Amino acid sequence: MSIRNYKELDIMTYEAVIGLEVHAQMMTESKMFCGCPTKFGSEPNSQTCPVCIGMPGVLPVINRKAVEFAVRTGLAADCTISSYSRFARKNYFYPDLPKGYQISQYELPMCEGGHIDIVVDGVKKRVGLTRIHMEEDAGKNIHEGTGNYSFVDLNRAGTPLMEIVSEPDIRSPKEAAEYMKKIRAIVRYLGVCDGNMEQGSLRCDANVSVRPLGQKEFGVKAEIKNINSFRFVEKALEYEIKRQIGILDDGGRIIQETRLWDPSTNTTQSMRTKEEAHDYRYFPEPDLVPIVADEKWIDEIRDSLPELPDAKRERFISEYGLPEYDADFLTSEKAIAQWFEDAVKAGANPKAASNWMMVELTGLLNEENKNMDECPLKPVQLAGMLRLIDNGTISGKIAKTVFEEIYKTGKDADAIVKEKGLIQISDTGEIEKIVDEVIAKNHAEAERFRAGDEKLIGFFVGQVMKLTKGKANPQVVNDLLRKKLS
Numbered sequence: 001m002s003i004r005n006y007k008e009l010d011i012m013t014y015e016a017v018i019g020l021e022v023h024a025q026m027m028t029e030s031k032m033f034c035g036c037p038t039k040f041g042s043e044p045n046s047q048t049c050p051v052c053i054g055m056p057g058v059l060p061v062i063n064r065k066a067v068e069f070a071v072r073t074g075l076a077a078d079c080t081i082s083s084y085s086r087f088a089r090k091n092y093f094y095p096d097l098p099k100g101y102q103i104s105q106y107e108l109p110m111c112e113g114g115h116i117d118i119v120v121d122g123v124k125k126r127v128g129l130t131r132i133h134m135e136e137d138a139g140k141n142i143h144e145g146t147g148n149y150s151f152v153d154l155n156r157a158g159t160p161l162m163e164i165v166s167e168p169d170i171r172s173p174k175e176a177a178e179y180m181k182k183i184r185a186i187v188r189y190l191g192v193c194d195g196n197m198e199q200g201s202l203r204c205d206a207n208v209s210v211r212p213l214g215q216k217e218f219g220v221k222a223e224i225k226n227i228n229s230f231r232f233v234e235k236a237l238e239y240e241i242k243r244q245i246g247i248l249d250d251g252g253r254i255i256q257e258t259r260l261w262d263p264s265t266n267t268t269q270s271m272r273t274k275e276e277a278h279d280y281r282y283f284p285e286p287d288l289v290p291i292v293a294d295e296k297w298i299d300e301i302r303d304s305l306p307e308l309p310d311a312k313r314e315r316f317i318s319e320y321g322l323p324e325y326d327a328d329f330l331t332s333e334k335a336i337a338q339w340f341e342d343a344v345k346a347g348a349n350p351k352a353a354s355n356w357m358m359v360e361l362t363g364l365l366n367e368e369n370k371n372m373d374e375c376p377l378k379p380v381q382l383a384g385m386l387r388l389i390d391n392g393t394i395s396g397k398i399a400k401t402v403f404e405e406i407y408k409t410g411k412d413a414d415a416i417v418k419e420k421g422l423i424q425i426s427d428t429g430e431i432e433k434i435v436d437e438v439i440a441k442n443h444a445e446a447e448r449f450r451a452g453d454e455k456l457i458g459f460f461v462g463q464v465m466k467l468t469k470g471k472a473n474p475q476v477v478n479d480l481l482r483k484k485l486s
């Protein structure tokens with residue numbers, strides 16, 4: 001169906017209602033119900049056994065670590081941890097699910113309630129959680145080659161997943177993307193999921209409906225399946241909201257359906273309607289005992305929780321006097337926060353360290369497609385370089401060169417400065433000679449400056465810096481130039 005051109009007004013008179021179901025692959029060594037490894041990228045079907053390929057007569061055994069990870073996540077999101085929880089069979093048949101059912105949870109999930117807080121455009125917002133439950137992932141169907149056949153790789157079959165289901169509390173595509181980013185940050189802080197969206201370790205189904213502003217009841221929703229990037233969740237929802245408003249404005253009605261996001265056309269396409277929806281015929285999994293989580297164990301897990309992104313962000317603002325923007329960046333990843341605090345411990349000024357990390361360090365890491373865990377520069381080396389700026393040994397400009405050299409060679413700032421003769425010239429006599437030379441060579445400009453063209457000061461500073469290879473103390477240069485040109 002085509003989309004009308006809507007006027008701004010239409011968009012303003014409707015409100016979007018969104019709920020996300022986020023699937024996070026848990027970072028356990030072995031699978032949910034067997035001992036097969038969960039490693040990504042191995043030879044197809046090399047990580048399988050009778051349990052995860054669904055041979056008859058075998059019995060699954062619950063992975064204790066996976067339960068612990070789900071509980072960890074639940075505690076971090078302020079959920080109620082169920083003292084009695086159980087697995088259920090969700091029946092459907094696809095070749096990538098060889099048992100003919102997926103072991104999941106239904107009426108008794110591991111965690112219930114709770115919330116995730118997000119900040120959008122400076123406004124804090126709380127998104128309620130419905131539940132967090134555990135389930136096993138399916139394998140992968142591969143459709144390639146020219147023959148009339150497909151392949152199945154069951155390495156992923158049985159990998160432990162958590163499904164984090166939100167209440168329909170989200171109101172815009174941007175909030176949805178922020179919510180997903182926050183979940184990624186939290187699971188990575190907790191060490192329960194690597195958050196690798198390209199590999200599918202974190203993905204979501206986005207449910208969305210629209211309603212006239214002021215209406216209490218929700219509209220009919222569409223579910224957009226299997227979105228694996230923050231950008232896609234935002235774009236898919238933007239498209240879908242417009243599509244639904246377009247239909248309502250044309251006097252049509254929304255049908256409940258499952259849709260697929262197509263990144264090549266930036267549209268969503270219908271996959272199946274409610275009539276074609278699966279009847280999962282859930283029933284309690286008879287091969288597994290219910291999980292009875294004892295208080296002591298849950299308390300132990302609670303005590304082992306790390307400081308989480310929100311708390312760290314608040315602390316960075318109050319303890320280091322950082323702007324919110326800096327605190328957001330520094331706490332976005334545990335490794336970045338750790339690096340920053342190590343630099344401060346080594347004597348770096350917090351705001352200076354933050355600036356160098358946000359601009360230069362991020363730039364260098366991005367060039368090589370590296371993340372913070374792979375950063376070759378050590379926090380103590382940044383602190384050492386900042387010391388050289390503070391005591392006037394090098395200028396801020398030279399520091400950029402020094403910083404790159406530290407990054408590339410692993411040598412300390414002191415050594416690089418000595419080796420390359422980068423020490424700042426603060427000797428007034430030496431600079432004065434060059435200033436005189438520059439003024440003498442640029443008569444016309446000097447006259448114009450004296451006649452009031454103040455902007456030319458930049459030109460003169462530039463000339464002096466050129467002759468000193470950027471090593472002159474900028475403050476001294478400025479002072480001398482103004483004195484001589486007055």
Ligand code: ADP
Pocket residue numbers: 017018019020021165166167168169207208209218219220221
């Ligand atoms: P279903 O039974 O179709 O799976 P659920 O009630 O389990 O639907 O909800 C699945 C997800 O959809 C949840 O994240 C929930 O918040 C969201 N959701 C439910 N109703 C709506 C609605 N009318 N509009 C948008 N999202 C919704």
Ligand code: MG
Pocket residue numbers: none
């Ligand atoms: Mg559901």
Ligand code: ZN
Pocket residue numbers: 031034035036047048049050051052053158
């Ligand atoms: Zn197995």
